[in-house]
Amino acid sequence: MDEQGCPRCKTTKYRNPSLKLMVNVCGHTLCENCVEMLFVRGSSNCVQCDTPLRKSNFRVQLFEDPTVDKEVEIRKKVLKIYNKRDFDFPSLREYNDYLEQVEDIVYNLTNNVDVENTKLRMEQYQRENRDVIQRNKAKLTREQEELEELLLQEQQSNEQRRLEVLQEEQRQLQAKRKNKQALLDELVRCTRCMAVCMCNDKSSDAISELHYDRCSMSDRQTVSLQPVTKIEDVLYHYRPLQVETYGPPVPELEQLGRLGYLNHVRAAVTQDTAGGYTSGLACYRAIQDAFSGLFPLRG
Amino acid sequence: MFHNSSQKKYWIFKSEDELEHMRCKANQKFRNKALESGKKPGVSESMFLQRHEEDVLFRHYERRLLEFCNAFKPTMPKSVVGTALMYFRRFYLSNSVMEYHPRIIMLTCTYLACKVDEFNVSCTQFVGNLVQETPAGQERVLEQILEYELLLIQQLNFHLVVHNPYRPMEGLLIDLKTRYPTLESPESLRKTADDFLTQAAMTDAGLLFSPSQIALTAILNSASRAGLNMESYLTQCLGLKEEKETLSKMYDSMRRMKTLLKKYEPPKLEEVNISKQRLERIHAEFASSSNKRKRGYEEDGHVAKEPRLVEEVRQANIILSLTFVCCWFVLNNSF
Numbered sequence: 001m002d003e004q005g006c007p008r009c010k011t012t013k014y015r016n017p018s019l020k021l022m023v024n025v026c027g028h029t030l031c032e033n034c035v036e037m038l039f040v041r042g043s044s045n046c047v048q049c050d051t052p053l054r055k056s057n058f059r060v061q062l063f064e065d066p067t068v069d070k071e072v073e074i075r076k077k078v079l080k081i082y083n084k085r086d087f088d089f090p091s092l093r094e095y096n097d098y099l100e101q102v103e104d105i106v107y108n109l110t111n112n113v114d115v116e117n118t119k120l121r122m123e124q125y126q127r128e129n130r131d132v133i134q135r136n137k138a139k140l141t142r143e144q145e146e147l148e149e150l151l152l153q154e155q156q157s158n159e160q161r162r163l164e165v166l167q168e169e170q171r172q173l174q175a176k177r178k179n180k181q182a183l184l185d186e187l188v189r190c191t192r193c194m195a196v197c198m199c200n201d202k203s204s205d206a207i208s209e210l211h212y213d214r215c216s217m218s219d220r221q222t223v224s225l226q227p228v229t230k231i232e233d234v235l236y237h238y239r240p241l242q243v244e245t246y247g248p249p250v251p252e253l254e255q256l257g258r259l260g261y262l263n264h265v266r267a268a269v270t271q272d273t274a275g276g277y278t279s280g281l282a283c284y285r286a287i288q289d290a291f292s293g294l295f296p297l298r299g
Numbered sequence: 300m301f302h303n304s305s306q307k308k309y310w311i312f313k314s315e316d317e318l319e320h321m322r323c324k325a326n327q328k329f330r331n332k333a334l335e336s337g338k339k340p341g342v343s344e345s346m347f348l349q350r351h352e353e354d355v356l357f358r359h360y361e362r363r364l365l366e367f368c369n370a371f372k373p374t375m376p377k378s379v380v381g382t383a384l385m386y387f388r389r390f391y392l393s394n395s396v397m398e399y400h401p402r403i404i405m406l407t408c409t410y411l412a413c414k415v416d417e418f419n420v421s422c423t424q425f426v427g428n429l430v431q432e433t434p435a436g437q438e439r440v441l442e443q444i445l446e447y448e449l450l451l452i453q454q455l456n457f458h459l460v461v462h463n464p465y466r467p468m469e470g471l472l473i474d475l476k477t478r479y480p481t482l483e484s485p486e487s488l489r490k491t492a493d494d495f496l497t498q499a500a501m502t503d504a505g506l507l508f509s510p511s512q513i514a515l516t517a518i519l520n521s522a523s524r525a526g527l528n529m530e531s532y533l534t535q536c537l538g539l540k541e542e543k544e545t546l547s548k549m550y551d552s553m554r555r556m557k558t559l560l561k562k563y564e565p566p567k568l569e570e571v572n573i574s575k576q577r578l579e580r581i582h583a584e585f586a587s588s589s590n591k592r593k594r595g596y597e598e599d600g601h602v603a604k605e606p607r608l609v610e611e612v613r614q615a616n617i618i619l620s621l622t623f624v625c626c627w628f629v630l631n632n633s634f
Contacts, residue, residue, distance in 0.1 A: 243302070243303070244302060245300070245302045246509075247302070248536075259477065263477070264476040285466070285470075286466055286467075286469045286470035286473055287470045287473065287474060289300070289301065289466045289470050289510070290467040290468075290469075290470025290473075290511055291470070291511065292301040293301045293302050293307060293509030293510070293512065294509070294511045294512060294515060294537070295545050295549070296545060296552060297311065
């Protein structure tokens, strides 16, 4: 694919594999950059065949051979006009003749053989079969719609299947949980275990092992219950942070308004309050700074 | 906050003697270094500056710094000025004016203070304020500033946050208005207190007392000037009724501060000129050592700043090569 270089700047196609080739109606290729540079005025002549071209006629190349691209374009245009279907013809022979006609036209246009005559023939055909063409166009759009509907339906069914799978999973999870719960209930109901559960476990390990053995023997549980080791530690006691400010105590931020400090600070404009600023903040900071370090530092 | 700041931990000293001791040590250090580095002819002990001459120069350049900040466009907030002055003072606590010329250090301090205090000025705007220089001269100054910036930060021990007494003064005024109705109009004290603070910034008060103490002294001073007695504020509102010892200590520090301010005298012009000449001579003499330092920075790698010339040449090269490429494309197109 990359052996084909841009005919103009040649080298840049190898260096830049992401560069795209563009094809025009004359079948010659140019890389994107060259198109930009040559067609900066909008229309110019082709580099190899000197036919007048327009920039808008350039399409990104999809096939290796630019002639294939050219033919694809021409075919699209021809089939817009020659759009009769198989049921339009009384017999297979005539349908095949019609198809051969179309192929001839496409071949002529692609290989620049007898272009004017072919075009004349196309126009003539178009004029004669105008209403047929219209009818078939409408049919075509209808078929496309049907296709889209089918696609939608398929998507929906996919979604449904996915939802069902999810629900199935959820049901399984729930069933598992119920099983666990049932197991625990069994344990609680078991009469030998009752005494063990009630007592304070100082020697928790021994008792829980005994408990485990008995349970496994009598109730034939298949689930293994590991004894949980209890860790005793000092209870956390919250002590608020003490900070030495070397100055008189500062009133709390919330008390500032009540104590009357805010009357002597510039009130916050609506613009400031939008960002979360309150006059209390500035006041609090000023008071903090005023009292911090006020008392002598040593002693 | 001030109470857990680096200023309180490292930059508040006990007495003026300690400060004087540090400055003498810096002076001595430079002398030793200069004598060791070059046993050149003409270098003699008498060339070096004495402590009082250094002081004169320091005060002179401090004034220049203040004037520069006051003439700055856009208007520099007071906290930036206070920070710059503090940086200047701290720098020359452990360095001598003979080693680093105060003219550049003063601008570097201001530049750094603008950055630290988030007073946003671009560097070109900053040097644009040096009206007596040509644009080329301004560029050179900017280069020097950028060279010395890291040194300044290092000598400040990377303690860049400076607490100024302006906000504590506002806080005290708010507190007075709220809790001390005996004083009718605290606003009238503001102007004199402001002047007091500006004067205090030119003394060592910032290195000896906390900013809130300086602010309180300013307010009490202006109150006593206006003939108002504010003793009850200290005892009642600040809760010092029982603590006689703390109260006496506070009065003591206030007295010390006032003496500091009284002792300050602006430098005399003739003294300044004489000392400046000698300073220039010292710098010219030991300029080689400072050049070595500059190169040392670049070799270190992390302070490598390309000189502007090389930058321009590089830019010119890029432009030339671009034009060549364009020509080549144009020629190709014409085919």
